[in-house]
Amino acid sequence: MKNFKKPILVFILFIVIQAIVSGCAAIVALFTNTAELGDFMKSGNSEPLEKILAQPTFLGLTLIISSLLTILAVRSLKMLDIKTAFSRHGITTKAAILAIVSALTGIFAMNILSEILDLPNIIETQLTGMSNNIWGILAIAVMGPLAEEVVFREGILGYTLRHGTKPWVAICISSLLFGLVHMNPAQIPFATCIGMILGYIYYRTGNIFLTSIIHIINNSASCMLLAIYGEKANDIKIADLLGSTTIAIVCSVIMAAICCLLLKLFKQNTQDIVYAQTEENVEEFVPTPETETKEE
16 A cells, blocks of 8 residues: 555545635635625525536636646656656557547447446536536646546556556556546446546556547547537437447447457557666656567
């Protein structure tokens, strides 16, 4: 557990920063609206505060600010080097295409299973509202993914790999934390599985260049669907489009198999990374290629 002390600290900071930023923003917004503040002070009615917290602009701006502060916090803990984290070093065009297509295929498979599980989505209304707001879109599609990749892949996964944790242990734990942090029943299983795919891609590349692109594509697609169809987007079921739940499950299994195959090809087209570092440079991690890129 020694290897996870600092990653757990980063995980806690991620949650605390979001809570503090949201709380401070809510107080500022309430005090700048004297009418609602007066109602709140006189009657103790929390409805004005809840109304502010639910506004798409408020949600978007607070997420953007908390994402920036989170990235700065990880950097201050010497767990992030911006240049190294987003480097394309050692990533061929073929490897990038294989990684992106495999991840999107896996995401499609998980979407089908997520529909079948039909778990409660407690933030559906907020996501729909934010998808029709420029600040909300920027927060969901860009800043949120970047902050999460910095925390869960570069911070938690990268740190544990550099300190000798077995790859699959590090990938599984970082993925589980990634799923739990969403705190939404409809997202937790989905995010955990996607975290496994992103974690493996990070393990094979040593940076968050590809995982950030994949994360941004996924979230942008969700924003687009919600912006076009609104809350009705959640009523569009892949199983209905395919004809039956059975066909949907079969399709999901096939997609998952294709995802695994593409990840295998991705492995063949990437370099092995040496994560063991000396005591002097373990904090400032620079991935070291162990072998030449293997061509198919």
